[in-house]
Amino acid sequence: MTDLRIVVSTYAGLEQVLADEIRALGGRDIEIHTRAVSCTGDKGFMYKANFSLRTALKVMFNVSAFPVKDADSLYKGVYEIDWPSYFRGDQTFAVRCILSSDLFDNNLFPALKAKDAIADRFRKATGKRPDVSREEPDFEVQLFIFRNTCQVLINSSGASLHLRGYRTEVDKAPLSEVLAAGIILLSGWEPHIPLIDFMCGSGTIPIEAALIAGRIPPGTFRKRYAFEQWLDFDEALYQTIREKQLDKIVDQEARIYGNELNKWVYRKACENVESAGVEDMVRLSCGDFRDFDSGEKRGTIIINPPYGEKLALEEVESFYASIGERLKHGYSGFQAWILTGSPEGAAAIGLRPHRRIKVFNGPIECRLLGFELFKGKRNERFDTQAGTDTAG
Numbered sequence: 001m002t003d004l005r006i007v008v009s010t011y012a013g014l015e016q017v018l019a020d021e022i023r024a025l026g027g028r029d030i031e032i033h034t035r036a037v038s039c040t041g042d043k044g045f046m047y048k049a050n051f052s053l054r055t056a057l058k059v060m061f062n063v064s065a066f067p068v069k070d071a072d073s074l075y076k077g078v079y080e081i082d083w084p085s086y087f088r089g090d091q092t093f094a095v096r097c098i099l100s101s102d103l104f105d106n107n108l109f110p111a112l113k114a115k116d117a118i119a120d121r122f123r124k125a126t127g128k129r130p131d132v133s134r135e136e137p138d139f140e141v142q143l144f145i146f147r148n149t150c151q152v153l154i155n156s157s158g159a160s161l162h163l164r165g166y167r168t169e170v171d172k173a174p175l176s177e178v179l180a181a182g183i184i185l186l187s188g189w190e191p192h193i194p195l196i197d198f199m200c201g202s203g204t205i206p207i208e209a210a211l212i213a214g215r216i217p218p219g220t221f222r223k224r225y226a227f228e229q230w231l232d233f234d235e236a237l238y239q240t241i242r243e244k245q246l247d248k249i250v251d252q253e254a255r256i257y258g259n260e261l262n263k264w265v266y267r268k269a270c271e272n273v274e275s276a277g278v279e280d281m282v283r284l285s286c287g288d289f290r291d292f293d294s295g296e297k298r299g300t301i302i303i304n305p306p307y308g309e310k311l312a313l314e315e316v317e318s319f320y321a322s323i324g325e326r327l328k329h330g331y332s333g334f335q336a337w338i339l340t341g342s343p344e345g346a347a348a349i350g351l352r353p354h355r356r357i358k359v360f361n362g363p364i365e366c367r368l369l370g371f372e373l374f375k376g377k378r379n380e381r382f383d384t385q386a387g388t389d390t391a392g
């Protein structure tokens with residue numbers, strides 16, 4: 001099979017964990033970029049990456065890269081690609097552009113030029129122009145214009161891979177499944193360690209942890225990938241890869257706890273846990289985190305407390321201070337990780353983080369703060385992660 005240069009996008013801050021996942025899956029010549037990792041792999045690897053990568057948002061492959069100096073050279077470079085060999089004239093398409101260059105004032109104009117080039121190329125070859133669909137195109141082309149180079153990529157995933165398919169209905173501010181998986185992987189948590197999210201919302205952190213523990217591929221629940229609509233889709237190859245990945249599922253005994261204050265949200269979490277089929281690993285409860293007791297003596301806590309427009313600043317500070325108090329007095333011997341977009345909240349916790357990692361929750365800059373909760377003496381710590389590495 002022909003090698004492809006594959007580019008996988010992710011959230012800022014998760015590039016290294018994504019690169020590790022890609023290496024473990026068999027990707028070659030891995031390079032880390034901002035919000036993306038590239039590698040070499042064949043068509044089968046592209047299918048596998050879509051099905052199994054936990055921290056990928058979109059899996060794309062590079063069809064062309066050419067120098068660009070103005071709108072005409074952009075049009076010509078895109079027109080030269082043999083588009084009718086990739087998709088049919090009765091399918092819809094869209095072009096998106098990420099611009100990091102002074103050549104154009106905004107990203108809409110180059111996207112429009114590229115769209116015209118693709119449509120013209122089709123009309124010349126087949127006499128028909130394919131329609132554009134912004135919302136749910138069958139075929140999505142992504143341009144990356146960096147200084148004087150244009151890279152043309154094709155999105156093999158379709159809708160973002162954070163839409164796993166197990167979340168039936170969601171709270172207003174659920175955590176992205178990809179970010180949840182990313183912070184669990186960044187925390188260094190291992191399935192034999194009890195894991196607690198005592199403000200779990202719709203249950204994303206406990207569910208993603210259970211998927212990791214059971215080696216359940218995130219694609220298990222997904223209904224559709226863009227590559228299934230392509231002219232060169234190899235269904236037999238895809239089914240073989242899917243089955244091989246599903247064969248890796250293990251019957252893992254894990255003790256993962258989720259707790260949520262809001263009854264309605266708690267019920268959603270229960271539905272989501274059931275829909276992901278991880279009821280054996282995840283135990284949910286409804287109540288205030290200050291009253292929650294898992295009975296575990298050691299473990300890892302990963303939480304994503306509320307912040308931003310949901311709480312006023314004084315409320316944020318007192319709420320985060322109460323989290324700090326609870327961690328200090330109820331969880332000595334545990335490791336705790338707190339994802340927050342509130343610097344004031346982070347300061348109010350009143351504990352010194354041993355790690356501070358910058359990650360983005362969509363457009364919101366957040367910190368993942370790691371704490372080791374000692375029983376007073378340092379040698380009583382529960383150490384699952386060595387070092388005091390600080391990123392971001």
Ligand SMILES: C[S@@+](CC[C@H](N)C(=O)[O-])C[C@H]1O[C@@H](n2cnc3c(N)ncnc32)[C@H](O)[C@@H]1O
Pocket residue numbers: 171173174175198199200201202203204205259260261262265287288289290304305306307
């Ligand atoms: C940012 S959301 C967490 C989102 C979650 N990670 C998800 O995937 O949906 C914070 C959650 O904390 C819950 N919460 C707020 N105060 C709480 C308390 N005192 N005890 C337990 N949960 C609380 C909120 O109801 C909300 O669902």
